[in-house]
Amino acid sequence: MLNAIVLAAGEGKRMKSRRPKVLQTIGGRPMLRHLIESLDALETEQILVVTGSGAEQVEASLEDSGCRFIRQAERLGTGHAVMQALPKVPDDARVLILPGDMPLIRPETLKSLLDSQADLALLSFMADDPTGYGRILRDAQGRVLAIREQRDASADELSVNEVNSGVMCARAGDLSRWLDQISDDNAQGEYYLTDCIAIAAGEGRRVDAVVAPDAEELMGANDRAQLARLEAVFQNRARQALMAQGVTLADPSRVIVRGRINCGQDVFIDADVLLQGDVTLGDNVQIGQGCVLGNCSLASGTQLAPYTVIESASTTGACTVGPFARLRPGTELAEGVKIGNFVEVKNARFERGAKASHLSYVGDARVGEGANLGAGTITCNYDGVNKHRTRIGKDAFVGSNTALVAPVEIGDGATIGAGSVITQSAPADALTVARARQRSFKAWKRPEKKDN
Ligand code: UD1
Ligand code: CA
Numbered sequence: 001m002l003n004a005i006v007l008a009a010g011e012g013k014r015m016k017s018r019r020p021k022v023l024q025t026i027g028g029r030p031m032l033r034h035l036i037e038s039l040d041a042l043e044t045e046q047i048l049v050v051t052g053s054g055a056e057q058v059e060a061s062l063e064d065s066g067c068r069f070i071r072q073a074e075r076l077g078t079g080h081a082v083m084q085a086l087p088k089v090p091d092d093a094r095v096l097i098l099p100g101d102m103p104l105i106r107p108e109t110l111k112s113l114l115d116s117q118a119d120l121a122l123l124s125f126m127a128d129d130p131t132g133y134g135r136i137l138r139d140a141q142g143r144v145l146a147i148r149e150q151r152d153a154s155a156d157e158l159s160v161n162e163v164n165s166g167v168m169c170a171r172a173g174d175l176s177r178w179l180d181q182i183s184d185d186n187a188q189g190e191y192y193l194t195d196c197i198a199i200a201a202g203e204g205r206r207v208d209a210v211v212a213p214d215a216e217e218l219m220g221a222n223d224r225a226q227l228a229r230l231e232a233v234f235q236n237r238a239r240q241a242l243m244a245q246g247v248t249l250a251d252p253s254r255v256i257v258r259g260r261i262n263c264g265q266d267v268f269i270d271a272d273v274l275l276q277g278d279v280t281l282g283d284n285v286q287i288g289q290g291c292v293l294g295n296c297s298l299a300s301g302t303q304l305a306p307y308t309v310i311e312s313a314s315t316t317g318a319c320t321v322g323p324f325a326r327l328r329p330g331t332e333l334a335e336g337v338k339i340g341n342f343v344e345v346k347n348a349r350f351e352r353g354a355k356a357s358h359l360s361y362v363g364d365a366r367v368g369e370g371a372n373l374g375a376g377t378i379t380c381n382y383d384g385v386n387k388h389r390t391r392i393g394k395d396a397f398v399g400s401n402t403a404l405v406a407p408v409e410i411g412d413g414a415t416i417g418a419g420s421v422i423t424q425s426a427p428a429d430a431l432t433v434a435r436a437r438q439r440s441f442k443a444w445k446r447p448e449k450k451d452n
Helices: 031-040 055-061 078-088 107-114 172-181 193-201 224-243
Strands: 002-008 045-049 068-073 092-101 120-126 135-138 143-148 163-170 207-211 245-251 254-263 267-269 273-281 293-296 307-312 313-315 331-333 339-351 357-367 378-380 389-392 403-405 408-410
Touching: 002 031, 002 078, 031 045, 031 055, 031 107, 045 055, 045 078, 045 193, 045 307, 055 068, 068 078, 078 193, 092 107, 107 120, 107 254, 120 193, 143 193, 143 207, 163 172, 163 193, 163 207, 172 193, 172 245, 193 408, 224 254, 224 293, 403 408
Parallel strands: 002 045, 002 092, 045 068, 120 207, 245 267, 254 273, 273 293, 293 307, 293 313, 313 331, 331 339, 339 357, 357 378, 357 389, 378 403, 389 408
Antiparallel strands: 092 163, 120 163, 135 143, 135 163
């Protein structure tokens, strides 16, 4: 029976932020969220999250996670934090303790710790720069004796490169007994969880530090510089995962991933692309330079020319979009649709083969199969109070610079003369022109310059 205790009560002073530390984001999502996802891959009886500073915010961020929350009213240290949660765990249960600021840990690494038969097992790693971490102190035989925190360490101890990740595992009953013996007599005046190690070793219990092969995934983030380092590792992983799915990245270091990306084969992504939220890209989708894609699904063969911005939209067949196009929420494009430069689409469906090639705004509309919207076609969907719909029929042809004042309907096969302001429905298969008639004045003469 495995119980997890996640320590997330700290303020994170070193971040210099109003946001609780564990809610600082990596890949667009809170660090704590990443950690809970890794834990979800293990079979835990319960996940107890110790909250304190910014508790309401932290708890709200995990509302749908099934975690239980324990408030640590005063932050008296990591040992004190664990003590608050232990009463909720049966004495004979195994407890896995994790710091909330460790978003990159993989479930496999946690499993390797859980495989240890030791009475107290912890994950350590070799740090190039151990500054800030607790140092693992071993005897001549390599047995773990203690963990010494940075601020309490001697010069010799500071030179140790094996450091504590903050993840450990032991029986709840043992932990309570050890924690009853720790004190706050140290440089920070805190109850250190890490003092349990020396106590357990002193009882003659088996203490194991499992050295994780990949130091990167155990890195914590106490300040913005460390956060940036974790972000870099996360991005690197995300890019590797994309390439493993069969995606070509023109320059892997220039794609940013802030969400869950699902790609088919032979997708091509050019430089400086940002992917956020849930993004699904079908086979052979081509994403041009500088595109920003949020929560969208693009069907196989869709091509985005550079600097296209998409939010909550989808293509259901191969389409071409951009450059400099904007697809806003509720946009749906069927096969063969073309959306060209400086076209904005919102809450509108384009049927098969419909086109808006230049400089248009199409909102709250349905554009029929094969219809063609000329440059500068605008749906006037908003009367200042309410939104209204525009319906454009199959094979309609709307001349350039037409304003379609909604609610309005353009019939199938209708042609609208350029520059029209359409306020009433236009019949199918007819030419509708709604603009001042052109006149020429033969007798008119240009004014001449007067002599004064
Ligand atoms: C801790 C470890 C250190 C280890 C490092 C790994 C201790 C004493 N030190 O140091 O050995 O190398 O993590 O990153 O455990 N927290 C609470 N309540 C508190 C204090 C902290 O919930 O009263 C939480 C924090 O929110 C954080 C976690 O515990 O998520 C670790 O605390 P932090 O202050 O970051 O510890 P470190 O100084 O990094
Ligand atoms: Ca930390």
